[in-house]
Amino acid sequence: MKRRSRFLLFMGVFGFVFLYAPILSLVIFSFNESKLVTVWGGFSTKWYGELFRDPQILEAAWISAKIAFLSASIAVVIGTIGSFVLIRFARFRSKSLLSMMITAPLVMPEVIIGLSLLLLFVALQGLIGWPGGRGMLTIIIAHSTFGAAYAAVVIQSRLVDMDLSIEEAAQDLGAKPVRVFFDVTLPVIAPALMSAWLLAFTLSLDDLVIASFVSGPGASTLPMVIFSKVRLGVSPDVNALATIIIGLVSLGIIVAALQMSRSKRSSAN
């Protein structure tokens, strides 16, 4: 028993070092004076300055943020309606179809999703003249679709756990289904909606493959710019960018954790 737990402990430590060492190295070498990314040449913040003087990166970051914000919002709306329909509605004709379509994007290789959406947009353009060229709109549609799949996973598990009796109580008191949904269900699942939104937002901000397929000239997202830089070799300003992203994400997670423990405490009182 003792020997096995020592083995487990070793594997645990190894696993977490494996997960975090690359991220730590990105942060450490972002403060490196030297242009060689992996040789330490003294502390410096010059790559951050370089980053903020790079108009290409700044513009791409702004485009990515706008796309992520809009697509996460659409994804949460579709994900919420889809989850609600699948969990709360009794059998309907397209139920298994909807359930399949909402989970399939989770495992579909990105190259296939990207190619298929691009070909759809081209075909639609030929048939009805919409969406009028490729760019931000087509990326937003693509990201909303796979974001909705991730959002649905988070929201469905919350809906399954939710106490049904409060919905029933509201119904018994004469509230219409729409009212029950907006006044009872929605407030109860609000934290899940928030984490679903954050998840869809991060995924959109992170996506390279799908965006590359459905994007057009003039709409280069941040991952597309990073990828073309990284393909030419490592560059320290990418490390600086990574550190900023890691910092923002950690901050967001800490705030969310604090929020959660506070709401847990207030509900315990």
Place this chain on the structure above:
Amino acid sequence: MSATAELNRRLPGGRYIGGVLQRIGLDGRGLVIAIPTIWLLLFFLIPFLVVAKISLSEAAIARPPYLPIWEWSDGFLNINLNFGNYLFLLDDPLYVAAYIESVRIAAISTVVTLLIGYPMAYLIARSSPDRRNILLMLVVLPFWTSFLLRVYAWIGFLKANGIINNFLISLGILNEPLVMLQTDFAVYVGIVYTYLPFMILPLYANLVKLDEAYLEASADLGARPATTFFTITLPLSANGIIAGCMLVFIPAVGEFVIPALLGGPDTLMIGRVLWDEFFSNRDWPIASAVAIVMLFVLVIPIMLLRKVQAVDEGAS
């Protein structure tokens, strides 16, 4: 009460519109169902049909770069189905090799991910509830930071004058740097690294439900820890293992970023081939055929995953 009734009450002409909606089976409930269904039909399912269609057309120098499958001429509908793209795929050893390579690399990476992920999931599931949440958060946290940048970080670790080589040379273990970047090894590392959380989470969800009374009973009856593990824990966690493995294997087969950044020029993976056919060769019909064949390769793993997930849903 439905939205249709609501509509009847509010709008003067609403009674008529409501009646029409109801006749075609669209009341409030139907409308709510229709929103996500239509969105996903249009932007997820129909695109696959478009891919299938274009995989049967002929490439051309045009905009868009393929010939139509059907066209009207002299009042007749001409349908030109072209299976040449598929024959071309089967005929060219490059494509067949790329499919086999992708499945091989994905399978090996999946096994390694399982070997690292299982002990971690087990450790987390057997920790105290407080520590459990912290450890789980630590597993998920890297997932929230950019995937592209995490793959990029490995370039700094693996390259000739990278962190690992510098470290080993400074210790005197190596005299000259190992070649790790731009090899299959680097691709394995990249896949295992990025998909490890996908393996740990379903395994954890499965192992945390394991009743410890079984393990105690087995120990009381004199079984050694290894025997207990192989006869009780492992079989009971089979669903978690299958779910975790499929969640790693399926996206790994079609992976593009990892082989593009960490792999060498001879690391042939099908996601990369599709990318090149599309962006470099601009051959949309071939790219479509590559995608359709990839889907067929993935049908069995996807069905396996759905089956395990359905079992889990039924149990809970």
